[in-house]
Amino acid sequence: MSRLCLQNYRNYAREGFTPHREINYLYGENAQGKTNLLEAIFLLGTGKSPRNARDQEMTRWGENWFRVDAEVRRRDCAFRMEISYRAGTGKVVSINGQKKERLFDLLGRLNVVLFSTEELQLVKGGPSQRRRFLNLQLSQTNPRYYYDLQQYRRVLQQRNMLLKDIRSGRTYRRDELPVWDRQLVKIGAGLVWKRREIVAKIAPLARGFHRKISGGREILTVEYKPSFPGGGEGKVQEIEADFSRALLAAREDELQRRMTVIGPHRDDLLIFLNGKDGRVYGSQGQQKTAALSLKLAETEYMVEEVGEYPILLLDDIMSELDGERKQFVLKTVQERGQIFITGTEEKDMPPGAAGICYRVNQGLIIKV
Numbered sequence: 001m002s003r004l005c006l007q008n009y010r011n012y013a014r015e016g017f018t019p020h021r022e023i024n025y026l027y028g029e030n031a032q033g034k035t036n037l038l039e040a041i042f043l044l045g046t047g048k049s050p051r052n053a054r055d056q057e058m059t060r061w062g063e064n065w066f067r068v069d070a071e072v073r074r075r076d077c078a079f080r081m082e083i084s085y086r087a088g089t090g091k092v093v094s095i096n097g098q099k100k101e102r103l104f105d106l107l108g109r110l111n112v113v114l115f116s117t118e119e120l121q122l123v124k125g126g127p128s129q130r131r132r133f134l135n136l137q138l139s140q141t142n143p144r145y146y147y148d149l150q151q152y153r154r155v156l157q158q159r160n161m162l163l164k165d166i167r168s169g170r171t172y173r174r175d176e177l178p179v180w181d182r183q184l185v186k187i188g189a190g191l192v193w194k195r196r197e198i199v200a201k202i203a204p205l206a207r208g209f210h211r212k213i214s215g216g217r218e219i220l221t222v223e224y225k226p227s228f229p230g231g232g233e234g235k236v237q238e239i240e241a242d243f244s245r246a247l248l249a250a251r252e253d254e255l256q257r258r259m260t261v262i263g264p265h266r267d268d269l270l271i272f273l274n275g276k277d278g279r280v281y282g283s284q285g286q287q288k289t290a291a292l293s294l295k296l297a298e299t300e301y302m303v304e305e306v307g308e309y310p311i312l313l314l315d316d317i318m319s320e321l322d323g324e325r326k327q328f329v330l331k332t333v334q335e336r337g338q339i340f341i342t343g344t345e346e347k348d349m350p351p352g353a354a355g356i357c358y359r360v361n362q363g364l365i366i367k368v
Contacts, residue, residue: 130271
């Protein structure tokens with residue numbers, strides 16, 4: 001990214017800067033706009049806020065619109081991308097001035113990986129956080145996955161509505177369930193297969209990083225855990241058959257609970273440390289190390305898939321790490337493409353690193 005401009009975005013009235021091609025260290029007191037800046041870059045890459053904020057919440061107080069635009073240089077092309085929002089009309093995505101109708105057209109143009117305090121809860125958090133971890137990686141490297149995921153969610157919503165209506169007596173259209181079953185199985189099996197494929201690639205990468213961080217004292221094992229038997233094995237057609245059988249077996253339970261209880265929306269990523277469940281038995285330090293290893297593996301996976309490093313966004317995670325882990329992360333991410341790091345002290349700028357230090361103060365970005 002060679003240029004970034006923000007207008008009416010969070011606490012930024014109108015601000016632009018030319019980031020360094022390697023390390024950009026942004027420091028300042030809390031609530032000055034450091035995280036907002038990283039959020040804007042993440043928004044350009046994924047179309048969404050990492051904080052799950054609504055569009056209006058990202059608009060500067062007292063305004064009804066915002067704009068984030070950037071000039072991007074890839075290995076084989078250069079382009080300008082923009083996301084804007086106006087109350088009443090919604091969000092608009094543009095590439096080189098041409099409006100795009102779908103978020104699908106944005107994905108994969110500016111790949112990003114976020115390291116934040118929330119991301120460090122990847123092991124300790126719930127299954128939805130780990131599914132999001134997989135969905136973000138796959139959506140950026142394979143935009144078709146994002147399209148299928150949205151289709152799955154729409155079918156899931158319709159199927160759940162039908163289950164509720166049948167249970168409440170508002171309809172007796174139970175014979176319609178097999179129609180929705182077929183759609184859910186067809187799309188869902190593809191999602192499961194793609195998730196299983198990505199886990200097979202990132203698991204050895206994460207294991208290698210974890211071994212280095214822990215000094216060889218711990219072995220990290222990562223496994224994909226489908227919500228139905230057999231869902232993690234075989235070809236797509238076999239996953240479809242397993243999924244279909246599981247739905248039939250769960251029919252009465254689903255009607256009682258008025259919701260779909262089986263499918264990729266209920267899957268999980270299992271994380272083991274020396275053979276034990278890291279979520280249950282891992283210490284806080286071990287859980288953070290495993291999360292860091294997975295995020296670093298995500299970075300390497302993207303390189304393997306698209307041939308370029310993603311933009312790395314390290315949002316105040318240094319304060320969450322001890323000295324040994326902090327030094328390992330800084331050493332590992334250097335010379336891995338463009339990096340944005342936030343902190344509270346100027347002295348935390350990685351020593352000897354190629355880059356620029358900025359002070360962020362009340363929505364202004366000041367080169368030091």
